[in-house]
Amino acid sequence: MTTSLTPVLQVSDYSLAYRxxxxxxxxxxxxxxxIARGEILGLVGESGSGKSSMASAIMRHLPGNAEENAGSIRxxxxxxxxxxxxxxxxxxxxRMSMVFQDxxxxxxxxxxxxxxxxxxxxxxxGMTTAQAWREGEARLAQVGLKTPAExxxxxxxxxxxxxxxxxxxxxxxxxxxELIIFDEPTTALDVITARQILDLxxxxxxxxxxxxxxxxxxxxxxxxxxxxxxxxxxxxxxxxEETVRLFRAPNHSYTKxxxxxxxxxxxxxxxxxxxxxxxLVSVQDLSVKFGRKSWVDSLLRRDFQPVVGxxxxxxxxxxxxxxxxVGESGSGKSxxxKAMTGLNRFDGLIEFDGKPVxxxxxxxxxxxxxxxxxxxxxxxxxxxxxxxxxxxxxxxxLYGGSGNPRERIKSMLERVRLPAHYIDxxxxxxxxxxxxxxxxxRAFLSNPRLVICDEITSALDVSVQASVIDLLMELxxxxxxxxxxxxxxxxxxxxxxxxxxxxYRGDLVEISDAERITDPDRADxxxxxxxxxxxxxxxxxx
Amino acid sequence: xxxxxxxxxxxxxxxxxxxxxxxxFVAVLGGHWLTPFGPEDMQALARYxxxxxxxxxxxDQYGRDIxxxxxxxxxxxxxxxxxxxxxxxxxxxxxxxxxxxxxxxxDEFIMRTVDAVMAIPSLxxxxxxxxLLGSNSANALLAIAIAFxxxxxxxxxxxxxxxxxxxxxxxxxxxxxxxxxxxxREMLPNVIAPIVVEMTIRVxxxxxxxxxxxxxxxxxQPPATDWGLMVSEARQYLHRSYWIxxxxxxxxxxxxxxxxxxxxxxxxxxxxxT
Numbered sequence: 179m180t181t182s183l184t185p186v187l188q189v190s191d192y193s194l195a196y197r198x199x200x201x202x203x204x205x206x207x208x209x210x211x212x213i214a215r216g217e218i219l220g221l222v223g224e225s226g227s228g229k230s231s232m233a234s235a236i237m238r239h240l241p242g243n244a245e246e247n248a249g250s251i252r253x254x255x256x257x258x259x260x261x262x263x264x265x266x267x268x269x270x271x272x273r274m275s276m277v278f279q280d281x282x283x284x285x286x287x288x289x290x291x292x293x294x295x296x297x298x299x300x301x302x303x304g305m306t307t308a309q310a311w312r313e314g315e316a317r318l319a320q321v322g323l324k325t326p327a328e329x330x331x332x333x334x335x336x337x338x339x340x341x342x343x344x345x346x347x348x349x350x351x352x353x354x355x356e357l358i359i360f361d362e363p364t365t366a367l368d369v370i371t372a373r374q375i376l377d378l379x380x381x382x383x384x385x386x387x388x389x390x391x392x393x394x395x396x397x398x399x400x401x402x403x404x405x406x407x408x409x410x411x412x413x414x415x416x417x418x419e420e421t422v423r424l425f426r427a428p429n430h431s432y433t434k435x436x437x438x439x440x441x442x443x444x445x446x447x448x449x450x451x452x453x454x455x456x457x458l459v460s461v462q463d464l465s466v467k468f469g470r471k472s473w474v475d476s477l478l479r480r481d482f483q484p485v486v487g488x489x490x491x492x493x494x495x496x497x498x499x500x501x502x503x504v505g506e507s508g509s510g511k512s513x514x515x516k517a518m519t520g521l522n523r524f525d526g527l528i529e530f531d532g533k534p535v536x537x538x539x540x541x542x543x544x545x546x547x548x549x550x551x552x553x554x555x556x557x558x559x560x561x562x563x564x565x566x567x568x569x570x571x572x573x574x575x576l577y578g579g580s581g582n583p584r585e586r587i588k589s590m591l592e593r594v595r596l597p598a599h600y601i602d603x604x605x606x607x608x609x610x611x612x613x614x615x616x617x618x619x620r621a622f623l624s625n626p627r628l629v630i631c632d633e634i635t636s637a638l639d640v641s642v643q644a645s646v647i648d649l650l651m652e653l654x655x656x657x658x659x660x661x662x663x664x665x666x667x668x669x670x671x672x673x674x675x676x677x678x679x680x681x682y683r684g685d686l687v688e689i690s691d692a693e694r695i696t697d698p699d700r701a702d703x704x705x706x707x708x709x710x711x712x713x714x715x716x717x718x719x720x
Numbered sequence: 721x722x723x724x725x726x727x728x729x730x731x732x733x734x735x736x737x738x739x740x741x742x743x744x745f746v747a748v749l750g751g752h753w754l755t756p757f758g759p760e761d762m763q764a765l766a767r768y769x770x771x772x773x774x775x776x777x778x779x780d781q782y783g784r785d786i787x788x789x790x791x792x793x794x795x796x797x798x799x800x801x802x803x804x805x806x807x808x809x810x811x812x813x814x815x816x817x818x819x820x821x822x823x824x825x826x827d828e829f830i831m832r833t834v835d836a837v838m839a840i841p842s843l844x845x846x847x848x849x850x851x852l853l854g855s856n857s858a859n860a861l862l863a864i865a866i867a868f869x870x871x872x873x874x875x876x877x878x879x880x881x882x883x884x885x886x887x888x889x890x891x892x893x894x895x896x897x898x899x900x901x902x903x904x905r906e907m908l909p910n911v912i913a914p915i916v917v918e919m920t921i922r923v924x925x926x927x928x929x930x931x932x933x934x935x936x937x938x939x940x941q942p943p944a945t946d947w948g949l950m951v952s953e954a955r956q957y958l959h960r961s962y963w964i965x966x967x968x969x970x971x972x973x974x975x976x977x978x979x980x981x982x983x984x985x986x987x988x989x990x991x992x993x994t
Contacts, residue, residue: 199723470824516890519894520893520894521890521893521894541896543896546894546895546896547896549894550894550895551890551891551894553887553890553891554887555887558886558887558888559886559887559888559890559891560888561888561906561909561910562910563909563910564905564906564909572892572895572897573895576895576896576897617891620891624895
C-alpha cells in the first residue's frame with residue numbers, strides 16, 4: 179500500500195445540522211476523518227447516526243435545510259466547500275464517485291446500461307460516443323460481467339440485482355477517481371451475490387489503489403473489508419482505529435456493545451427440544467400459485483402459466499420447536515408464512531394439532547388464535563391511526579379470555595419490557611424497537627401455540643435486534659410456543675433455531691438440525707449459502 | 721393539531737380559505753340574528769331599491785331586503801351543499817375502500833359499475849334523480865350525493881390500494897377480523913387525508929350544482945331563500961335592477977372560491993413534503 183503525504187480525503191472539525199420546524203437537529207458533530215491513497219476507511223453506525231449525511235456532505239449534495247459549521251472537507255488539495263455547483267459537477271464522477279445501496283433505484287430504468295456508463299466517460303473524459311461505448315465494454319468486462327457488449331444494450335430490468343450493482347460499480351470506477359464512497363452497497367443484495375460484489379470490490383480496490391469510504395451498519399463485514407474503522411454514534415466518531423486493533427481491543431463502550439450484539443452461531447440461545455411423538459403442525463405438499471386465468475385467456479384458449487410462489491413444501495414442526503427458514507429474497511419464505519396464516523390461497527394440506535386445514539375457510543377462530551404472525555416492518559404492521567390500547571385490544575376482544583382487557587394489555591406491555599403508560603400512545607411516538615415489541619405483544623396476547631416471525635429483526639439495528647431476540651427467546655421459554663423464524667441472517671438463525679430449512683426459488687432444498695448445518699454432506703445450495711456468510715467479527719482470526 | 725393549523729394558516733390559500741369559509745359559517749350559524757329585516761318581509765313602498773344605508777344590498781321585486789335574504793339563505797344553501805358532499809364523499813370512500821379491500825372480481829365489478837356511472841355528467845345524473853324522485857330539497861341533496869359518489873370511490877380506491885398492502889391490514893386478516901372492521905377501522909382512517917381535501921373542493925361544486933338545480937326549478941321552491949332560486953327569480957329583472965341578480969351570484973361565487981382555497985390549503989398542510 180502506498181501512502182503519500184497528502185491524504186485523498188481530509189475532513190476536519192466538520193459539523194452538520196438540519197433546520198426543522200421545531201429547531202435545529204444536529205446530525206454530525208465535529209468529525210475528523212482522513213483517508214490516504216489506497217486505504218479503505220469503514221464508517222459504521224446504526225440508523226440515524228449520520229453515516230449517509232456524511233456521504234452527502236462529502237459529495238456536496240446536501241438538502242436545502244442543511245446548516246454546516248466552518249469545518250473543512252478537502253479532496254487532495256481541493257477545498258470542496260469552496261467549490262460552486264458547476265465546479266462540483268466536474269469533480270463528481272471524475273475525481274470522486276459514489277455507489278449507492280440499492281442498484282434497482284440508482285440506475286435509471288428507462289436508459290440502457292451502456293448509455294448510463296458511457297455518459298460518465300463522455301462527460302468527463304471527452305470521449306466520442308463510439309469511444310465511450312468501446313471503453314464501457316472494457317469496463318464491464320473488468321467488473322466480471324461475462325457478456326459486456328450485450329450487457330451494454332440491456333435495460334436495467336433485464337439484468338439481475340448483482341449485475342446491476344456491477345454496472346454501478348463500473349460507472350463509479352470509470353474515470354479512475356481518487357475517492358469512491360460506498361453507501362451500504364451490498365445491503366439490498368442476497369447473501370451469495372453480496373459476497374461476489376465484496377470480492378469484486380476487494381479486487382478492484384487492489385488494482386486501482388483508489389481511496390474508499392465504506393459506509394455500513396455491519397461490523398462483521400467491515401472487519402473483512404476495511405483497513406481502518408470509524409465508529410459513529412449519534413453524529414460523533416467515538417472510536418477510530420486500525421481494524422485489527424479495533425476488534426481485538428475495542429476501547430469505547432459503544433463499540434464493545436456493537437461487537438457483542440452481533441449474533442454468534444456458536445452461542446446457542448435455545449434449549450434443546452424435548453422429544454414428543456406428535457407434531458404440532460404438519461405441512462404436506464403445500465403449493466402457492468399467483469395470478470388467475472382471465473376470461474379472455476379461456477375465450478382465446480390461451481395457456482395460462484401461474485407464477486409459482488411455493489412448490490409442494492412438506493415439513494413438520496414439533497410443539498415448542500424453533501424452525502428457522504433461510505433463503506434469498508424471492509425464495510418463497512414469506513409466501514409460505516402467508517399461506518400458513520391465511521393471507522394467501524394455497525393448495526395442499528396443513529395439519530394443525532391433528533385437524534386438517536385445506537383452505538382459508540378451514541381457518542376458524544381457534545386456528546387464528548393459535549397461529550400468530552409478526553411482520554418485518556413494525557412501522558407498517560401497526561396502524562398509525564390507532565392507539566396502542568386499540569392495537570392490543572383487538573386480540574383480547576376477538577379471542578376473549580379472563581380479566582379486565584386494559585389490565586391484561588398493561589401486564590402484556592410489562593412482559594415485553596415496555597412501560598405500562600405506553601398504552602395511550604400512538605405508534606409514531608415509539609422507536610423502531612419499541613414498535614416491534616408492540617407487534618410481539620399483539621401476537622402473544624392470544625396465547626398462541628405457533629408464532630411465525632417474518633424477518634422481524636431485519637429492519638432493526640444490531641443492538642436493538644439483540645434485545646428483541648432476547649425477548650423472543652424469553653417468551654419461548656415461558657409460553658412454550660413453537661416458532662417459524664424466517665430470516666436471511668444465517669448467523670442469527672443458527673443461534674436460535676432447533677432446525678433450519680433452506681429454501682431456493684419456491685422449493686424446500688432441505689431441512690437440517692441447526693448444529694449440523696455446516697456438515698460437508700449438505701446440499702450444494704446450502705453450502706454455497708453458508709460459504710457466503712460473513713462470520714461474526716470476533717470469532718474469525720484477525 | 722395546533723401544528724397542523726399553523727401550517728394551514730401560513731399558506732395564503734389556506735388563510736384566505738379559512739377566512740372566507742369562517743365568514744360563511746358565521747352567516748350560516750348566526751344569519752338569523754344578524755338580519756336587519758325578516759327575509760320574507762315585503763315592503764310595498766321599497767321595491768327595486770338600489771343599495772343604500774338602510775338596505776345595504778338593496779331590495780328585490782317584492783321589496784324584500786336582499787342582505788337579509790342572503791344571510792338567511794346561507795343556511796339552506798351551504799348546509800345542504802356540505803351535507804350532500806359529506807354523504808357523497810363518505811359513501812364513495814366506503815365503496816372505494818371496500819372495493820380495494822375485496823380485490824379480484826368484486827373489485828372489477830364495482831369499479832366498472834362506477835366507471836359506467838361516471839360516464840354520465842354529474843348535472844345530468846342529478847337531474848335524472850330529481851326528475852325520478854320529485855323536485856324538492858331533500859331529493860336534490862340525494863341527487864348530488866349520488867352524483868359525487870363514483871369519482872370519490874375512484875380516488876379513495878387508488879389510495880386504499882396502497883393501504884391494502886400494508887402489513888397492519890395483513891395482520892388484521894391473519895387475526896380473523898371481519899371485513900367491516902378492516903375497511904372501517906383499519907383502512908378508512910388511513911385513506912381519509914386526500915379525501916378530506918377532495919371533499920372541501922367538492923363543496924364548491926355542490927353549491928353550484930344546488931344553485932343550478934334551484935335555478936332550473938328542481939331544488940328549493942319559492943319563497944325559499946336558496947341562493948340559486950334567488951338568482952333564478954331575479955333573472956327577469958336583470959335590466960331594471962341588476963343587483964337583485966348580482967348579490968346572490970356573488971355569494972355563490974364567494975362560497976365556491978372560499979372552499980376551493982381551503983381545499984388547496986388543506987392539501988398543502990396535509991402533505992407538507994410536496
